[in-house]
Amino acid sequence: MKYEEFDQQIREMIPQPSAAITDALYRMGVEALEDRPQDLLIAFEFISRYFSVDVLQGVYEIIQHGSAVLPNELVAAAVFLQAGDTSEHMAQMAKNGELMCFYSPREKGEISPLAICSVLEAGKKVNYFTIKFGKFTPKDILARAKRFAKQQGVSVTGALECISLEGEVSTGLYAARNVLARQWTKMTTALDTIFGTCPAVAARVTFDADRGHTAVEYNPLWQKAHMAHGQIAHREKQSKPFCRER
Numbered sequence: 107m108k109y110e111e112f113d114q115q116i117r118e119m120i121p122q123p124s125a126a127i128t129d130a131l132y133r134m135g136v137e138a139l140e141d142r143p144q145d146l147l148i149a150f151e152f153i154s155r156y157f158s159v160d161v162l163q164g165v166y167e168i169i170q171h172g173s174a175v176l177p178n179e180l181v182a183a184a185v186f187l188q189a190g191d192t193s194e195h196m197a198q199m200a201k202n203g204e205l206m207c208f209y210s211p212r213e214k215g216e217i218s219p220l221a222i223c224s225v226l227e228a229g230k231k232v233n234y235f236t237i238k239f240g241k242f243t244p245k246d247i248l249a250r251a252k253r254f255a256k257q258q259g260v261s262v263t264g265a266l267e268c269i270s271l272e273g274e275v276s277t278g279l280y281a282a283r284n285v286l287a288r289q290w291t292k293m294t295t296a297l298d299t300i301f302g303t304c305p306a307v308a309a310r311v312t313f314d315a316d317r318g319h320t321a322v323e324y325n326p327l328w329q330k331a332h333m334a335h336g337q338i339a340h341r342e343k344q345s346k347p348f349c350r351e352r
Contacts, residue, residue, distance in 0.1 A: 107135075107144050115147050120166050121159050127170055134174045145210075149180040152211040156218050156306035156331065161187045164196075171197035175205065181306075182208035182293065185220075188304050189296040207281070208293070209237040217332055221308045222297050223286055225263045227315040232263055233294045234286040239308045242271050242285050244320035248313045251275065255315075262315035305331040 109132050116128045135143025154162050164187045168175045171194045175183055182205040183196040199205050209220060221239035225232045250273040251265035258265075269275045270283040281288060301307045305327035312321045 107142075112143050112147065116150075116166075119147075119150055119154055119162075121163050123166075124170075127167060130169050130174075131166075134169065138174060138176070145177045146180070148211050148214055149177045151214045152181060152216060152218070153184045157184045157188050157304060164193045168193045168196050168200065173197040173201040175200045178208055178210035179205035181210065185293065185296050185300065185306065188306070189299045191296075218306045218308055218328060220297060220306055221311055222294065222301060223311045223313065225266055225313045225315060227261060227263045229316075232289075233298070234267075234289060235294050235297050236286055236311070238271060238285055239311070244311050244313060244322060247273065247285055248315070248318070248320050251313075252315065252318065262313075266313060266315075301325055302327070308332075 109129075112132050112135070113128055116131075117123050131146055132143050135141075135146050139145055150162065150166065153165055157165075161184050165175070165180055165184050168183060175196065179200055183200070186196060186199075187193070196205070217240065219237050219239045219241065221236050223234040223236050225234070247266070247269060248262075251262050251269050254260075254269075254275040255262045255265045265275050267284070267286055268277050268279055269285055270279055271285060274283075287293075297307050301310065302325060305325065307325050308328040309325055310323040312323075314320065
């Protein structure tokens with residue numbers, strides 16, 4: 107991607123673009139992202155749809171505080187900013203490696219897969235989050251975790267901590283395959299804080315291991331954004347010219 111195209115899209119998206127910041131972001135995209143500055147644009151586009159204008163501006167400005175923020179860190183930074191944090195602190199967290207391995211959209215228009223997850227077992231509640239909401243059925247995941255826990259003599263909570271979308275349970279799973287993300291108290295708290303006021307958090311999912319059932323509380327703002335996105339996608343599909351196969 108040429109700088110001119112990158113700069114144009116930034117100007118169309120960011121409320122108050124800066125030539126210096128845009129230049130720094132583009133250079134980072136070329137040097138650190140193997141000549142893929144468009145990955146930054148995809149992340150900014152996601153943030154522009156799900157977070158406030160101030161958060162979008164704040165995420166864009168993080169790099170001016172002395173630390174580059176990679177695409178898989180930008181959405182994490184947006185969550186913290188939406189919850190009241192600052193760009194300066196995000197730069198420090200990025201420098202310390204505290205924002206890594208969150209969610210990074212792969213293409214423009216992706217539906218937010220962020221959700222809060224709670225596991226109830228033996229009268230205790232443990233909170234997690236997932237970046238895979240919509241890709242798994244909570245009831246099926248809980249049933250598989252309960253079977254594994256019974257067979258192996260471990261807690262259902264422990265089984266849920268290492269279960270994949272396909273229902274495979276193993277402590278040796280690559281972390282990216284797990285339904286539940288690693289325990290990250292700051293992130294879980296931030297997601298809970300913005301639930302109901304920000305469409306980025308899709309739902310609260312409860313796994314009740316004691317009673318063997320699940321519950322999903324949807325965020326009305328996420329549902330509205332999801333519906334609007336579906337309508338836009340449908341209109342775009344209808345507007346494409348019809349080409350008869352030969």
